[in-house]
Amino acid sequence: MIPILKTPHGKLYEADCLQLLRSLPAESVDLAFADPPFNLGKEYSSKIDDARAAHDYLEWCQEWLGEMARTLKKGGSLFLWNLPKWNLPLGAYLGQHLTFRHWIAVDIKYSLPIQSRLYPSHYSLLYFVKGPKPAIFHPDRVPCPCCRHCGGELRDYGGYKDKMNPLGVNLSDVWTDIPPVRHAKYKKRAANALSLKLMDRIVSMASNEGSVVLDPFGGSGTTFVAAELTGRKWIGSELDCSSIIERFDALDGDKQHLADIQANKNTLFTAADLAKRRKWGKPLSKDYRIAENAACNCKDNATPDLFAKS
Secondary structure (H helix, E strand, C coil): CCCCEECCCEEEEECCHHHHHHHCCCCCEEEEEECCCCCCCCCCCCCCCCCCCHHHHHHHHHHHHHHHHHHEEEEEEEEEEECHHHHHHHHHHHCCCCEEEEEEEEECCCCCCCCCCCCCCEEEEEEEECCCCCCCCCCCCECCCECCCCCCECCCCHHHHHHECCCCECCCCEECCCCCCCCCCCCCCCCCCCCHHHHHHHHHHHCCCCCEEEECCCCCCHHHHHHHHCCCEEEEEECCCHHHHHHHCCCHHHHHHHHHHHHCCCCCCCHHHHHHHHHCCCCCCCCCCCCCCCCCCCCCCCCCCCECCC
16 A cells, blocks of 8 residues: 655555555554544545444444454554444444443533433543553643633632642543534634544553554544654544645644643643633632643653642
């Protein structure tokens, strides 16, 4: 296979996902991520069938998921992004081959309310590893949740302020801080594009510089951009690569966006929240310890505790 795009770190193929996956050696990938079509009858430029019978869709997903699992190194991580409806049976299938780690709920409103149903407000992100534990695991820490108006804490930590880790709060399995790309403030890509913040978090958590990242459903190329700009090797495919090639021809916007994202993680309070506090006369308690380097990117495999010893 000849890549349609080569960069200093990656290769992109204009090919069917199974064609790419079957060409890859076993146990050659550190991190695999998949954001497949959701079988909602959407029209794609590649003209794929996105309205399959349920059993046909699940069988197709199991075929490429099996290949993705084959390509993973021991200790490698696999993340699957889909609707809960599909990730429920697909998670059961993956559990036969890999070790379950987390069902991550990403709080994004993705549809209009459905009559006689609860309002669907999250995507499912499944996290599995090959073997008993991940070879790489260093999740980002997130800032203390604060009021968007005054910057005050939304949770009272009481007498524990001096024990809070200055790099931030432990990441949970419910992510409420991923902006929908369709929002005017963040709309850098098409409405169904993945958030760069989402992919930076996944790539940071389960890979190191030089690790190999695989995404067989390239979409708008967000996985590849996150990998490229953080020094990961990457490989991927898409049936129509035109939007990805266009994006890589003009990466300056993504570079600045990623810099903004990384400046607001692994810190107990963001600079914006601290500025709001000063504006409203709410100085930060002297009990808190603030990291000198608010944009620290921990490379250790160990995850620090929420409350670090003084």
